[in-house]
Amino acid sequence: MAATRIEMETKDGVAWITLDGPETRNALDARASEALIAACDRIDADPEVGAAVITGTGRAFCSGADTDVLASLRSARADEGYDGLDVLYAGFRRFAGLRVPTVAAVNGAAVGAGLNLALAADLRVMAQDALLVSGFAAVGIHPGGGHLHLLGRAAGSTAAAAMGVFARRVRGAEAVGLGLAWAAVPAVDLHPTVRELIAHLAADPELARALKADLRLTVLDGTAWERSVEIERARQMWSLTRRNSDKSLQNGDNPLQSRES
Template identity: 30%
Template structure:
């Protein structure tokens, strides 16, 4: 039986592929468990500098495996907790990972698939992609982190409408409202994602990681707290080989080689806090 999550690597880019195409890449317990294991593996590997979340087949993710949920009968609460025991830490790690994360959306995304789509720092989609919350349609409440992600991406008022009405959102509308980053030309998703991921992997990944952290914590911080966090992070980044390499390259009018700098950073940079 094929693994529910495929982990592939191309240079410094790791590709996590949802791999249950015959089930619409619906999330069951084995897929959630394998996803967390794969996320932990790429997070811990210093040679991986960018992570892509994508799916096999014609659908990004149908959400939870409704057939499995139905089959659970009276054990449904236990099954839901088992799935989320793995899925939620995976989403949290992707959001907080100090490496850029790209989501590649082909076809529909629904339910918990919305969280896996929205957790990307940059989200690219084919024109035929569309998004549906779908939870109340089956009498359940949201999961997968999207009730935290969507209000931040699209605003509370719009998130309320999407969750309460279950209306389908096209790729173009999703881009306009901020649910995804942009829609690519038909048939170009693989090329666009590869090009973007390679560019991110060759950039100042340490600085990107700190930037991700600043953005994620800004919503709960006062201006004074955020200014202090910015001061601390830029000072710490200035102590790294990566920071010094970027500044020197700019002054010398040449392209910075952050990949080489990262190797030195691993051994010499102060520990990030």
Template identity: 40%
Template sequence: MYEDVRYETEDGIATITIDRPETYNAFRERTLEELNDAIRRTTDDDAVYVVILTGAGDGFCAGADVTEMPDWSSLTKEEYAGYLWTVQNVVRQLRGTPKPTVAAVGGPAIGAGCDFALACDLRVMGEGGILREGFVNVGLVPGDGGAWLLPRLIGESKAREYLLRGVDIPPAEAVDVGLATTVAEDPLAEARSLAEELLSLPALAVRNTNRLVDPGMTFEDYCERAIEYQWECVNDPEHDEAVAAFREKRDPEFDREY
């Protein structure tokens, strides 16, 4: 049903692939519409427990396709805001979904493409993957979330360095500063292995734990929210099964329909 995006589900894992390898998966307006729709589908599908975001070929997402960008001089500020909102909404949805997300970054993740990767909960880098905000290099600001995401992920000082210099973050450095879990020869396979690990855990506990990670919360807000989330988990059948499996020294068997 898509032209620029592939959407596949298997055994509780949804894989969204930006499929424009001839442009290193740079996006056009159609790509954004399809990407937003695909992420929305993962949120709405009860049979999806973990989401992987990746790019086809040797890329992840090289940002906007400059050959297919709108003519900015012909747009009003409101029209431009509408376009940018569509880009931001990819980040908004990735940040907002209750389901854990893993980015498999096998190639350049540049500009908004970098923000798409940073918006995921976890990142696996390929040996040819790079992260680069890079907006300052073309006279722009990180309008898609980068200046909000990076300080929360790695701290203000290091974030400013990457944002103001517009430099590449190579794979090993991404791991060192905490932006990626590992560097893998096959980042998609590694991302799927990570997704399967998350899938083996009680789903509600994973989701609620993920929702509790919010640097903007006060401790008191955290405690109140934790009570609500923990009560949900206490009454979850997968909690009962996980406890029983622990006592019986076996792997849990969750009743799920993929």
């Protein structure tokens, strides 16, 4: 099965990152995570870039962790399992650390680690029919990558519990009402809406980077996220090695990929 490619185009002060893996609905694996890190490094090194946008191709934004990655963790030693999780999560954590303001243009389902990626952006704009799915607890897997913290940071403890613990799905306007997204628009208006939001940042990259630095220092609690990652990693590894998790991963199924319904 083809892996997700990370495409990046820089134009008029904006870096557009696209997850392109139609066969896996833009699932994340180690190679995609490493490519995302490399793209972020290039963005930070280019003083002409004032904003970054991440989106997906097809009907999905990002369907979560790649099946082979999850399956390989079932029988791994604890240290190897932790390393595997860390590699997978390194991509969206690096995206969160970009020196420029970021927007997730959520064109379709954002599931599990894919939802983490969307939540790592400073702002989310969704297509009206796009779906946000925690995707972990419903299939017997503990969330990872600081998932519950990211949900709570964006929308508060009630939304974090509803999605991360009680496995509720959220779509379009409901996500806006909860604070998970800034706007939900028709799919054809998604990219134009994002372009309008970031036009002033693209025109003044120096100010954009100063604003992002202050946002990280005053609003975004990186220490709390790091603590959440450490708390979740052991519990997620434990949950992945249980017998019912083995069943959920058999026959090439990815429990973190949504049916988009």
